[in-house]
Amino acid sequence: MPRVVIAPDKFKGTLPAEEVADAIAAGLRRAVPGVETLECPIADGGDGTVAAAVAAGFEFVPAEATGPTGERVRTGYARKDDTAIVELAAVSGLSMMTELAPLTATTLGVGEVIAHALDNGCTKVVLGLGGSASTDGGAGLVQGLGARLLDAEGRELPLGGKALLDLATIDLSGLRKAEIVLASDVDNPLLGEHGAAAVYGPQKGATPEDIELLDRALAHFAEVVGTQFADAPGAGAAGGTGFGALALLGATFRSGIDVVLELTGFAEKLPGADLVITGEGSFDEQTLRGKGPAGIAARAAGTPVVAVAGRVTLDRETLRQHGFSAGYGLTDIEPDVQRCMTETAALLEQLAARVAEDWL
Secondary structure, three states: OOEEEEEEOOEOOOEOHHHHHHHHHHHHHHHOOOOEEEEOOOOOOOOOHHHHHHHOOOEEEEEEEEOOOOOEEEEEEEEEOOEEEEEOHHHHEHHHOOOOOOOOOOOHHHHHHHHHHHHOOOOEEEEEOOOEOOOOOOHHHHHHOOOEEEOOOOOEOOOOOHHHHHOOEEEOOOOOOOEEEEEEOOOOOOOOOOOHHHHHOHHHOOOHHHHHHHHHHHHHHHHHHOOOHHHOOOOOHHHHHHHHHHHHHOOEEEEHHHHHHHHHOHHHHOOOOOEEEEEEEEEOHHHHOOOHHHHHHHOOOOOOEEEEEEEEOOOHHHHHHOOOOEEEEHHHHOOOHHHHHHOHHHHHHHHHHHHHHHHO
16 A cells, blocks of 8 residues: 655644644545555744654643743643753744734743743753744843843843843843754845844834844844854744844754754655645645755655645746655635635545545
């Protein structure tokens, strides 16, 4: 019988990656009884990274931490042996905001969750960057790990990016460190027109005036830190959290999908596979810029790779050039976009049956 590896990312706003994989597997089994399916939900470092790790056998560890606007939130991380997987979006994420706060949102809780993992014996942390509500340069992150950010009077700074304009000194004597790997598909620098504030600030509610202020605040932060990491690829990830982690925690930066595929053992599932099915909510030009499905196609080792999505906007030749044998959209079988979003699982089963007819 045929063997299929199912490795989708989430369909954002509709289904998490694990449920996407389940629906595709159900459709394949209905069309080809006896088909062997290996489910491998993925993420690219943003939303869903912890869920992908848990689906791969990591333990979920619940925790409480400071949310993006200072409230306490219930969150958690994934753990296996001495490695913790922490997802910024699950602690300080934009999706958690009821009201946007571009100048004051913080990553403090991310540092608190990492500290929780260290307290429980973890020595290596994979930090998934993406979906952040803040533009604080990772200042909150290092505060959550024991650093003190002080103004000229020796007072602790308030939380958020705006407050960095008043930063005078950083006390790192209480800073806790570990081996930290940053997982992200974002390679922006910290500052300037391609930086954290300019590129990602608007989606967090920042006005043009806010963006100018935040860019100045981040530049001042980098000046006080006194490192060259502001121009490093990924320094601008997650509102500059990449910069704070690189400069003050000695973190290393890697492609988010590379890290996740290692954690989930994707390569070990490939031998003997007749087909790989991947996908995400919208399969478009953005997908090709380091997103999860592109990473799957690059590593499929000659096995046909088919993409499923809510919609596919790429033509066949573009798909082929990037390692995809075909693309299937829910809108191919259901033109009502609202139904595609509310009946995603059922439609995915139907779409998977069509994939089976064509490829198995």
